[in-house]
Amino acid sequence: MKRISNQKPILNLIRERGPISRTEVIRILQMRPGTALESIEELRQKGLIEEAGKAKSTGGRRPVLLKLIPEARFAIGLHLRKRDTVLVVVDLQAGIVYEDKVKNRFKDKKTLLGYISKNLDKIFRATKISTNRILGVGLAIPGLVDREKGICLFSTYYSWWKDIALRKPLEKKFHLPISLENDTKSLTLAERWFGRGKERDNFLYLDLGEGIGLGIFLNGEIHEGKGAAGEFGHTTIDLNGPLCRCGKRGCLETFVSTTVLKRKAERAFNRNISLPEMLRLAEKRERKTLQILERAGKYLAIGIGNLINLFNPGLIIIGGPLSQFGNFLLEPMRQNLSSQVLKRPLEDVTIVSTQLGEDAGVRGAASLILKKFFQ
């Protein structure tokens, strides 16, 4: 057991800083040289690392460098979204080696399990990677999950989506570890691994879409609460506001969401307007579109202002479909922040849009598995 606990930090260091010499590994991790060298040899025999040339001369003997072999193991990620599912296989450096998007075809608990199994089989067939090189499958789920038990508790998308055990049946069928996570939290994890939250131990991630999800990354970990932390979209902004789908009035997402923006645009233009079209209109400085975005930005400032006062975060990352509006939404939000936030926490915070693409959620799902392997 002790040996394994030595191997993980070494492997993780080589992943982050490699190519790197044995001497550097020993120095950075402050390990006993004998123990470290033994673990390094074991990692080499497992085929996880290899020697990769020599370092540049600094006078003495040039040390041999070690690097990770990315294709030694793989992790699978699935992101179940409202209409489709994104699938990826990533290597140990989180590089994508396979990616696919399929239409959702399930209508109840039973067909959901069949659908996931069928798509996993498809991945195994297409990639021909033997299962002993696959570390596991991470699932990003649009709703509440019980991570410990591997159960989907609830989703606002489907009425039948209640207490669905996914992990046990899938582990039994595929003999692979299965991890479940809420999709907003998977996106937060993706920001931490590949995005603007890289190397940050404290930041907030906002998923602005049909609803508003909040990922709270505190002290190097995702904050879970009792499991449902982050229902930011249902914080009350206006007691007498519009009725929300949750049954309350004036929730933040009754002012800022894809649905609300589209409805406002439809009213303003008397026809259906898609989000990309709204963006094009905003770029042409069309007045009614800018007004809609300004109003949404103003309400968003109230919500984000509360978050800043509460958490004093150094960084807030804005993602989800509404992040495509960039400064058309964020500028009016910023302008209204000063009236919502105390001076000190406002000075500390930077608010940015995500740089990750549509596959961020699924990469986050796969990184659930990588995280366990390296940490």
Ligand SMILES: [Zn+2]
């Ligand atoms: Zn609500």
